Amino acid sequence: MKGEKDITELQKICLEVRKDIIRMLGEAGSGHPGGSLSAVEIVVSLYFSVMRHRAKEPNWKDRDRFILSKGHCCPLLYAVLAKCGYFPAEKLLTLRKLGSPLQGHPHNIELPGIEASTGSLGQGLSVANGIALAGKLNKKNYRVYCLLGDGETDEGQVWEAVMTANHYHLDNLCAIVDRNRLQIDGNTEDIMHLEPYPEKWKAFGWKVIEIEGNKIEEVLSAYRQAEKIKGKPSVVIAHTIKGKGVSFMENRVEWHGKAPKKEETEKALEELNAAVSLRTK
């Protein structure tokens, strides 16, 4: 899938994915819009420009791997996987329903394209490390990407994994932190102080790349930069807006984990459609 798409094309895909997320959550009646919307550019860039992967051959040995450590944001991943052709887009509306492979948090046995089951926060980076270590052992040159929430990094296990990646010089690993500054109960700095944040990662031996995470150009250039770093892992600290793209959700903590009602869904889709037509003008 490594055909480069231009920036406008990627921005268009981002809008489509945002619409899918809203539709899915509206239909499901529950789920997590805020952190799904904030990370759209981060994940779309990976699947449509950066990663080598094959939708029709999800277990292709040489694929780059993506682990969604913040599993609650799976509507985003599902929407992107469907757009890539991993499964038919109709399936998206089965999210969170009985018997659906689109579980409320991702399950790798149910759905091709999911590398690891997640949902209990703080575990994904360790799994990503294991996959990166196996890559080194097997002399494969695949890369491993792992997306974490900023609140998620309250977890001690994340910092164990941060040490491990440094200890084993996992330069085939790139972590991305969605630094939207919100978690469930409020602002990250009020819940559990994270700053000085980049300095923490640096002190643990990582290459730190800070960007505006809702700007495709910056996201792409961060991944390119990370690919060139040798001997240590890289982290992209992506400053984003939680709920990005839907005005009434943006930066609002209450939109972490509730689905839009019918009118809210329509209003959100209207906004996103308006943005689409603005783009295509």
Added chain:
Amino acid sequence: MELESTRDGYGEGLLKLGRENKRVVVLTADLGESTRSHWFQKEFPERFFQMGIAEADMIGTAAGLALSGKIAFVSDFGVFVTGRVWDQLRVSIAYNNANVKIGSTHCGITVGADGATHQAIEDIALMRVLPNFTVIVPADAIEATKATIAASKINGPVYIRLGRASLPIITKETAEFAIGKAELLKEGKDLTVIACGIMVHQSLEAANVLEKKGIFARVINLHTIKPIDREIIINAAKETGAIITAEEHQVMGGMGSAVAEVVMENCPVPMKRIGILDSFGQSGKPEELMREYHLTADDIVKEAQNILKRK
């Protein structure tokens, strides 16, 4: 009598596996020597991962290695590799059906002087409730080696419960070991003693004492707690009419509970579970602790005589 710990048997198993299967990797959290993984480390340093004192991360890393085609053996103390990381076992390993084997040493009170913090006596209960996990409790070092090798041959998570104490060798090198297939060690018609781990040896001793009193006890080594060998249990209930279980573990949720579930649903007969009764362990010599917590052959003899009155 030859003495060896089940952790030694595990370490030997890892070494054999390392030689015959390049997919095997081993991880530990600063307990390489204590878990006998250092033998593997010495011969295969590139396939050995020292993870520091960070058990949660170790479980996740093992899952990632397994999801990438490795057979990952995690070597650590029973207390730290079960309860402390139970959610990581549940999500990163069990829910992924990741091909990870947990070599859990220092289980049971025979850990001895280190005391309660280091004596895993809840681990069977914690592990057998996790979907996809196989749970094995070898009875001696020979069986531990066989269990380690057998675990590598099935695809999916396996928990192997091991001990620190030196134990008599009671199984034969030539005996077949099949996961899920319990071993009949001694025939008997009056009652059945079903045991695992260190208690298998105690049960055989008890059966010999009972025989002198004219009581013939069947003895079964239930080395696999999950999937459980229903057939051998049901037959024992039907043919001997009374069952005693013996384990170096809490009776609540442990091997005896697993046996009781099968007996109760299929052919209820009088049962008695021998094990630790809703308490922590404590410091002491292994033999002292076995007496203190009523885990000796004498205790089994006593309970056998009691249960016959309930038949």
